[in-house]
Amino acid sequence: MPDPRWDDPSLKAGTMVRAALWLVQEVGEGNTFTKEQLRLAFPGIAQADRRVRDLRDFGWVLDTNASDVTLSAEEQRFSKRGVDVWNADVRRAVKRDDGAISNKQRDAVFAAGGYQCAFCGIAGGEPYPDRPAETAVLLVSRRSIETARGGVEQLLVTECKRCRSGAATRTHSVSEVRAMLEDLDAEDLRRIKRWAVQGIRGTTPLDRAWTGFRALPASEQSGLLDQLG
Ligand SMILES: [Zn+2]
The missing domain is CATH 1.10.10 (Arc Repressor Mutant, subunit A)
Known part of the structure; x- marks a missing residue:
């Protein structure tokens, strides 16, 4: 035809x-x-x-x-x-192939992302700061990310249910955002610039330490904190 x-x-x-x-x-x-x-x-x-x-x-x-x-x-x-x-x-057929994410892929994406939402940074099971009764559920989604070179890449990213649904999106004024950016130290500002280029939030050493810490049993957590003084 x-x-x-x-x-x-x-x-x-x-x-x-x-x-x-x-x-x-x-x-x-x-x-x-x-x-x-x-x-x-x-x-x-x-x-x-x-x-x-x-x-x-x-x-x-x-x-x-x-x-x-x-x-x-x-x-x-x-x-x-x-x-x-x-x-x-x-x-x-292309769409279907695209949509299927295997368990193995999912585990790898969770691990690479430090078991936290790539957009708001919340860890799985952690309560949302503005809504303490609600805890985060993490999912792996396929996102089209516009790269710095102008192309679009399909990436698998960890995101929480709330970010996926868009419920977490709140619009700030430019001056509010500017004030928040100005409050950051130089290192955090560099991170934001890097994330802006990548189109997604990356994990920080602080995030990774926190995620690792949270995963420990409570008895280990308090012992570790005591040791560190
Ligand atoms: Zn999120």
Whole structure:
């Protein structure tokens, strides 16, 4: 069966699928396109560039001037075609494969993340500071992280139920955040900058020490504290 035409009015498909077909049929693999061309192809669709980016989850390679300095800020290169997203079966197969996280992977991710949420830093079983009756449950999720080079990588991260549901998201004013950042010592500020680049929170020596300490039986905990004075 031939591929559908990107501009076929009878094609029942979302913007990501249409954009994939547009790239293949109008731009051509290896060629560049501009934001303006994308806007003209998909008039009135505000998030067309985002939908193009979503194609990266399906193995499509799109370069921007973050990954290729010969491109202008307005340009992208359609470098490599990925899976045929207009085929719903193929699309589902990729998604399913993507969604399955094995127990072994999960254990490795928990261990690498120090058994704490990568976003708010809470440890498993620990009560939330602002809601002491609620204790954290940790999960492993697949997150698309935008890297410093402008690409998107799929990472497995530990997060708590609350961060996953977005319930922990509270908007601070810029001046509030600025004041909080200014209160940090130089080392913590460097950490924040590093996390900002990585797109996720990393663990600190303090976190790792605390997580290790919490995992000890109560009798060992008090003994250890006594020894340390
Ligand atoms: Zn969290």
